[in-house]
Amino acid sequence: MMKLSRYVLYDILRSKIIIAYTLFLFIVSMSMFQMEENSSKAMLSLLNIVLIVLPLISLIFTTIHYYNSYEFIELMASQPMSRTRIILSEFAGVSLSLLCAFLIGVGIPIFLFAADATGFALLFTGSALTLVFTSLAFFASVRARDKARGIGAALLLWFYFALIYDGLILLLTFNLADYPLEKIILALVSLNPIDIGRIFVVLKMDISALMGVTSALYKDFFGSGTGVLFTAGIMFLWIIIPLWLAVRKFRKKDL
């Protein structure tokens, strides 16, 4: 499988977009750490950028890449190679290149300025989100027949996970403020990889102490070993399930 993904990776790493993305992340992270005196404040700003920008770029880049390499995928399908291998190689190539960009662009500044538990939590969340949204984008683009629909679906997914879902949860908490909702919210949060990533990182920060009783409950849960396993497990499911659905669809698809 590495045979093909090596070339996909090589092709993407030479494209200007991925270099620009790496530089963008690097400059933003560096300037955050330079501007803020307090490195945990900088981490918070950086976290917000990672949670908004990373999913968007992963979705859009993957979708565009998929449609641009459609003819190439066709050529590969005419070679003695199974469909599963083709799509998984493409996934490996795209996700590895996005991961590289993130780990260079954000990882280096974090190593320089905030190499602590919060920093690593942010790197973990960012890497997981990159993989999750690459996987979701593959699912969307394998399902959608044309490019416009594919990119549309990717954007909708981003709106849903980054904006709409939080709004819905907020609505729920406001309307049911009198009930003990902590456990339910925790369950609902697991249905959104961005949210679970945010909670995972925020609870590693000092400011989480300022967020009241709810936060104390979550800190208990997410601070423990089970919490880390839980987050990793949920993220893993968010990577595997869309990817599995994409592979299943791709195997039956007419190219």
Added chain:
Amino acid sequence: MIRIEHISKRFKKLQALSDITAEFSKGQVVSLIGPNGSGKTTLIKSILGMVRPDSGKIFVDETPINGDPSYREKIGYMPQIGRYPDNMKVGHLFKMLMNIRNTNESMIDNFLIEQFELKKIFEKPMRTLSGGTRQKVSAAVAFLFDPSILILDEPTAGLDPLASEILKEKILTEKKKGKLILITSHILSDLDELTTHILYMQEGKMQFFYNIETLQEETGELRLGKAIARIMKGEQFSNEWIDEMLINKKDEKIY
């Protein structure tokens, strides 16, 4: 070598193939002809396993096509439009294909690479190539592994006269070696000297499958274009397309 049994394929509203049965064997050069959208490419893609027929079976060397991709080792395919990853270098493409098929330089057929002088552009990225040069690359890829079945979709479209002659010569050599060659083309004069059998398709149906001698005898015409035109007229098929082809040819003679 290839046996097609009652295959049908429907794309939403369009019946792309309806109940096609045919058998192609060694040493034949089969020309698939028909108007645009008559299902030629769909038929080719079904043989390559890129399109999954709704019903019917296809056998390559007596093995039915199902999930196993290994039968494609016997097939060389040249697509209608060859597009490759933008940043991949020409040399890399060949290397990658050799890698996938586990072969090395000593085992490949580089006649076309030499004749088209592709070695000169091995260091160029794919995006800088013109359409014609890309066609040359596609042709070289199809013949690279000395496959026993060649499937060429509009091979001479976009090639300059010199390259087109080289390719035709190569097809003739391979024909003499007893390979099965499937060609689709709209340029009937190109097929004249190559073809042994004609498969005419219209609206997804196979209208006839004759060998060239029968066609010439029945129609009393030696030239392929005219012979087909005569058959069309005799059998009352829609013959607008073939008339158009002949009119164009007359125009060419005038200028």
